[in-house]
Amino acid sequence: MATAVISHEEEVRRLQRREGWRRRLPILPALLFTIAVTQIPFLFTLFYSLTDWRIDTVDPRQFIGVENYTSLSGDKFFLDAAWVTVKMTVMAVLGSLIVGTGLALLLDRKFFGQGFIRTLLITPFLVMPVVAGFMWKTQMFNATFGVINWVLNTVGIDSIEFATKYPLASVVVVLIWQWSPFMMLIILAGLQGQDASVLEAARVDGATSWGTFRQITFPQLRPFLELGTLLGAIYLIQVYDHIEVIVGGQPGAKNLPFYIAQRSIGGGNRFGLASSYSIIVVIASIIIANIGLRVLSGLLEDDS
Amino acid sequence: MAEVRYEAASRLYPGSEIPAVNELNLDIADGELLVLVGPSGSGKSTALRMLAGLETVTSGSIHINDVDVTLKPPQDRDIAMVFQNYALYPSMTVAENMGFALKQAKVSKEQRAEQVREAARILDLEPYLDRKPKNLSGGQRQRVAMGRAIVRSPQVFLMDEPLSNLDAKLRVQTRTELVDLQDRLDTTMVYVTHDQVEAMTMGHRVAVLKDGILQQVASPRELYRRPKNRFVAGFIGSPAMNLLDVDRADGQFALAGTTIELTDEMRAAAAAVDGTTFGVGVRPEHLKFTSSGSGIAGEVSVVEALGSESFLHVKVQHEGREQVLVVHEAGDTELVRGDNVTIVVDGPVHVFSPDGESV
Amino acid sequence: MAIFTRAPKAEPILGQNRLVAALLGLLTWFIGLLFFFPLFWLVLNGFKEESVANASPTLIFDPTLDRFSEVTEANSGLLSFAEAFGNSFWIVLISTVLVMILAVPAAYALAIRPMRKWRDVLFFFISTKFLPIVGVIMPIWIIARDLNLLGTRTVLVVLYTAMNLPLAVWMLRSFFAEVPKELIEAAQIDGCSLLGQLRQVILPIVAPGLAATALLCVIFAWNEFFFAIQLNPTGASTMPVWVNSQQKFQGQFLAGLSAASVLATLPVVVAGWVAQKRMIRGLAMGAIK
Numbered sequence A: 001m002a003t004a005v006i007s008h009e010e011e012v013r014r015l016q017r018r019e020g021w022r023r024r025l026p027i028l029p030a031l032l033f034t035i036a037v038t039q040i041p042f043l044f045t046l047f048y049s050l051t052d053w054r055i056d057t058v059d060p061r062q063f064i065g066v067e068n069y070t071s072l073s074g075d076k077f078f079l080d081a082a083w084v085t086v087k088m089t090v091m092a093v094l095g096s097l098i099v100g101t102g103l104a105l106l107l108d109r110k111f112f113g114q115g116f117i118r119t120l121l122i123t124p125f126l127v128m129p130v131v132a133g134f135m136w137k138t139q140m141f142n143a144t145f146g147v148i149n150w151v152l153n154t155v156g157i158d159s160i161e162f163a164t165k166y167p168l169a170s171v172v173v174v175l176i177w178q179w180s181p182f183m184m185l186i187i188l189a190g191l192q193g194q195d196a197s198v199l200e201a202a203r204v205d206g207a208t209s210w211g212t213f214r215q216i217t218f219p220q221l222r223p224f225l226e227l228g229t230l231l232g233a234i235y236l237i238q239v240y241d242h243i244e245v246i247v248g249g250q251p252g253a254k255n256l257p258f259y260i261a262q263r264s265i266g267g268g269n270r271f272g273l274a275s276s277y278s279i280i281v282v283i284a285s286i287i288i289a290n291i292g293l294r295v296l297s298g299l300l301e302d303d304s
Numbered sequence B: 001m002a003e004v005r006y007e008a009a010s011r012l013y014p015g016s017e018i019p020a021v022n023e024l025n026l027d028i029a030d031g032e033l034l035v036l037v038g039p040s041g042s043g044k045s046t047a048l049r050m051l052a053g054l055e056t057v058t059s060g061s062i063h064i065n066d067v068d069v070t071l072k073p074p075q076d077r078d079i080a081m082v083f084q085n086y087a088l089y090p091s092m093t094v095a096e097n098m099g100f101a102l103k104q105a106k107v108s109k110e111q112r113a114e115q116v117r118e119a120a121r122i123l124d125l126e127p128y129l130d131r132k133p134k135n136l137s138g139g140q141r142q143r144v145a146m147g148r149a150i151v152r153s154p155q156v157f158l159m160d161e162p163l164s165n166l167d168a169k170l171r172v173q174t175r176t177e178l179v180d181l182q183d184r185l186d187t188t189m190v191y192v193t194h195d196q197v198e199a200m201t202m203g204h205r206v207a208v209l210k211d212g213i214l215q216q217v218a219s220p221r222e223l224y225r226r227p228k229n230r231f232v233a234g235f236i237g238s239p240a241m242n243l244l245d246v247d248r249a250d251g252q253f254a255l256a257g258t259t260i261e262l263t264d265e266m267r268a269a270a271a272a273v274d275g276t277t278f279g280v281g282v283r284p285e286h287l288k289f290t291s292s293g294s295g296i297a298g299e300v301s302v303v304e305a306l307g308s309e310s311f312l313h314v315k316v317q318h319e320g321r322e323q324v325l326v327v328h329e330a331g332d333t334e335l336v337r338g339d340n341v342t343i344v345v346d347g348p349v350h351v352f353s354p355d356g357e358s359v
Numbered sequence C: 001m002a003i004f005t006r007a008p009k010a011e012p013i014l015g016q017n018r019l020v021a022a023l024l025g026l027l028t029w030f031i032g033l034l035f036f037f038p039l040f041w042l043v044l045n046g047f048k049e050e051s052v053a054n055a056s057p058t059l060i061f062d063p064t065l066d067r068f069s070e071v072t073e074a075n076s077g078l079l080s081f082a083e084a085f086g087n088s089f090w091i092v093l094i095s096t097v098l099v100m101i102l103a104v105p106a107a108y109a110l111a112i113r114p115m116r117k118w119r120d121v122l123f124f125f126i127s128t129k130f131l132p133i134v135g136v137i138m139p140i141w142i143i144a145r146d147l148n149l150l151g152t153r154t155v156l157v158v159l160y161t162a163m164n165l166p167l168a169v170w171m172l173r174s175f176f177a178e179v180p181k182e183l184i185e186a187a188q189i190d191g192c193s194l195l196g197q198l199r200q201v202i203l204p205i206v207a208p209g210l211a212a213t214a215l216l217c218v219i220f221a222w223n224e225f226f227f228a229i230q231l232n233p234t235g236a237s238t239m240p241v242w243v244n245s246q247q248k249f250q251g252q253f254l255a256g257l258s259a260a261s262v263l264a265t266l267p268v269v270v271a272g273w274v275a276q277k278r279m280i281r282g283l284a285m286g287a288i289k
Helices: A002-048 A067-074 A076-107 A114-126 A129-141 A147-154 A167-192 A196-204 A209-236 A241-246 A256-263 A271-300 B044-052 B094-104 B109-122 B138-150 B168-185 B196-202 B220-225 B230-235 B264-271 C018-046 C066-073 C081-111 C118-130 C137-146 C153-177 C181-189 C194-223 C226-231 C239-245 C254-274 C276-288
Strands: B004-011 B021-028 B033-037 B059-064 B079-082 B156-160 B188-193 B205-210 B213-218 B242-247 B277-282 B287-290 B296-305 B309-318 B321-330 B340-345 B350-352
Touching: A002 A271, A002 B059, A002 C081, A002 C118, A002 C137, A002 C153, A067 A076, A067 A271, A076 A114, A076 A167, A076 A209, A076 A256, A076 A271, A076 C018, A114 A167, A114 C018, A114 C254, A114 C276, A129 A147, A129 A167, A129 A241, A129 C018, A129 C239, A129 C254, A147 C018, A167 A209, A167 A241, A167 C018, A196 A209, A256 A271, A256 C226, A271 C137, B004 B044, B021 B044, B021 B213, B033 B044, B033 B196, B044 B059, B044 B079, B044 B156, B044 B188, B079 B138, B079 C181, B094 B109, B094 B138, B109 B138, B138 B168, B168 B196, B188 B196, B196 B220, B205 B220, B205 B230, B213 B220, B213 B230, B230 B242, B230 B277, B230 B350, B242 B321, B264 B350, B287 B321, B296 B321, B309 B340, C018 C254, C066 C081, C066 C254, C081 C118, C081 C153, C081 C194, C081 C239, C118 C153, C137 C226, C153 C194, C153 C226, C181 C194, C194 C254, C194 C276, C226 C239, C239 C254, C254 C276
Parallel strands: B033 B188, B033 B205, B079 B156, B156 B188
Antiparallel strands: B004 B021, B004 B059, B205 B213, B242 B277, B277 B350, B287 B340, B296 B309, B296 B340, B309 B321
C-alpha cells in the first residue's frame, strides 16, 4: 500500500510536469523568434555603442568605453534631435488624443449618415504614411498649388510655405490627422461599452449632461484614454516616414530615429556613435514603457 | 451504471496552504442521485471537477466502478457533465452540440443522428435541432446541455449547478423533470448546488461540505432530523433552525429563562461532554404560541405571512441579550408586529457540544 | 450566452435637445468631410493633367486616366509598379501568415491554459514594441548585409513578422480570453483532442478576432516604409518605396504622384472599410479585455 501511494504522488508530479510543458510549448516559437529578431540585435547595438566603429574605413573597431556617451552632452545635433523627438511625440499624442476624443463624442450619437461619416473619419489611419506625407506636402501645404494657401489667399493672406517655415508643426499636423482616427476608435469602443444603467441612474439622480460626462463617463473612459496614449506614444516616438517625405533633412523637424538612420546606415557610417544615440532612445522608451506597463497591468488586473 | 468512490481524495492548489477538498471519503451507489451542497468556497464544485478529471487529485484516489480513474484524463472516464452556464458550442447547431461527443468517439453518422433524435425526443427538443444556441431561450439551452449529456449514455452524470441560471418558476419545474429523468435513466448522478432546497428535494442522499471537509452525508430526512453538527443544522432547512448559545447550569439548559426538557438519552450524552457554552437548536415548526402563560415571553418583530403558512420573528431576552426566534405557524396568522406572545417548545430539541458536534 | 452579449447601448452624452442634436449632426458631417478632403483632393489630382495639377487649385477640369496608365506602365529602371505590387503582395501575405502561425499558439497558451507568470511573458511581448526600431536597425543591417539579404524580400518578411508579432499576440490573447473556460472543459469531457478543441471549438469563436488581427498586420506591413527604404530600396522593394520614387527631381510630377498614391493606398483602405467594425473591437475592446 505504501509503495502504491508513493507511485501515485510521483505520477501526479510527472503529469504536472508534462502539463507544464504543454502549456509553455506553444509560446516558445513566438518567444524565440522575438528574442532572435529584437533582443539579440539590441545587445549588438549596446556593444557597438562602446566602440568608435565607422564602416566606411578599414580601421578595426576600437573599444572606447563610454566615450560616445560622455560626448553626447556637447553634441548639438543630438540634443536638437532629442528635443525635437520629445516635442513631436508629446504634441502628436496629445493632439490626436484631444481630436480623437472630440470625434468619438460626436460619433457616439444617432444621426443621419453615421456609418458613412465614421468610415470617412477612420480612413486617414489606413493611409500609407508616405502617401499622407506627400499629399499634405504637395497638395495642402504647398505655397503655389496647396489648398490651404489657396484658402488663405482668398481671404487676403499671403501664401506661406508651411513645410519650410514651420517644419515641426507641419509634421505634427499630419501625424494628428493620421492618429486621431486611431484614438477615436479606441475611445468610441470605450463609450459604447459603457453601462447604460449607470448613466440612467445618474440622470435619475439629477446629474447634468456635463456632470454625467465628468463624473461617470470620463472615469470609465480613463483606461481607454491611457491605452490610446500608450499605443500612440509607442508608434509616434519612432516616426520616420512623415519626416523623410515632408521635410527631408531639414533641421527643425529631425527627430532621433531619423537622425540616427542618417548618421549610420543612411550614409553617415558612424555606427559606434549612432548606436549610443539608439541606446539613449531605448532608455527613454523603457522609462515611458515602464509607466505605460504599470497602466496596462492595471488593465489586466481583474481577469486572471 | 456505475458506483463512484472517493478515497481520501484531496485537491491542494499550488501556493495554497489549505486544500480546497480535504481527504474526501464518499461512496456513491449505482443509480444514486447524490447532491453535493455547501456554501460558496466549500469545495463542492472542486470535488465534482476532480471526479470529472478537470482538477488534479493531489492525493488519495477516485474510482468509478472499482477502476482507479485518478490519473485518467476526462475523456477516458465515460462521464458527462452539465455546466452552470451550459457551455454549449456557439458555432454548432443543437443537433451538432448533442452529437459532438459521439462524433469524437467516431460513431457512425446514422447512429449519431438516431441517438440525438432519441435524446431530443425525451427532452422535447425536436423542433430546435437545427437552431444555434444563441436562438434558444434559457430553459431550452439548459435542456440542450442535458441532451448533450444523456446522448452519450455515460456511466455518471455530473451536474454543476445546472439550474442556477433559470428563473425561479422554471427552476422548480426543471428540478422535477431532472429527478424524473434520472429515475428513468437509472444512471448515477452527482449534483452540485449551493441551494439547500434543491439538495433536499432532489437528492437520494445529500453530502454537506464546508471548507473542503465533508460534514455529513445522509438522506435529506436524516439530515434534517439528525444534523451531525451545528453547521449542518444551520445550513439545512428554510428558514434556518433557531440556534442559540446556552450556558449549562446545574446540568440544565435554559432558553430565554425557560428550562428545556431533554430526553434522558440526550441529558446523559450532554453530561458526558465537558464545557459550559452549548448550542441549542429548535426548528421553527417545533415552537408554538401558547396562551397559558408559562413559556418564553417575547414580542413579534416581523410577520412573514405566506398564506399557507406564516413565519413570525419574535424578539426574546436570552442570557441578557436580545435574540430573535423564528416561529412557524400553519395557515395565516392573526398576530401583528408588536404583539406580546408566549412561546413553548413542542418537538425535538438539538443540543450541540461546545465544539459544535451534536450530542 | 450571456458572455457574448454586450451591455445595452448607452445614451449619447452630447445633446438631448433636438435642435442641438441637429446642429451637432451637421457639425459631425462637416468635420468628417473636412478630414476626408485631403484624400478626396488626392483622388481628383490623380485624374488631372500635370499642368492642371501644378497650378492654382481647381475643381473644374477634364478627368483623364492617363496618369494611372503612365505610372503603372513606366519603368524608371529601379522598381516598376508591377514589381512593387507583387513584392508587397507576397511580403505582406507571407509575413502575416507567419505572424498568425506564431501568434495563435502563443495567444492560446497565454489565454486558455495560462502558465505561471503568463503576465510576464505577455509584457515581454508588448515591451518589445517599446524597443524603438533604431535600437536594432544597425545590427540588423549588418546581419542582413553579411547574410546577403540586403535588397531581398526575405529580410522584409522576417522584419515585418517581428514587427507585427507582439501586437498580434496581444490582440489575439484578448480574443482567446473571451472563450469561456467551460466550453473547453466540455470539449475535453466530450473526448476532443487538443488540436480538435482548437479547431472545432475555439477557432469558430475567435474567427472574427483572427480576421481583425490579420487585417491590422496587413495594414501595418503594407504601409511600412522605414525598413523597406533602408534595407531594400531596389527592385525587390514594396509599394511605399515605389510611391516615394514617383517624386521626380525635375519636371512636373504632382498628378502622377497622386495617381500612384491612390493605387498604393486603395487596397488597404478598402480592406479597412470593409472590416472597420471588427477592427474597432480588435483594437480597443480586444486590448482592454
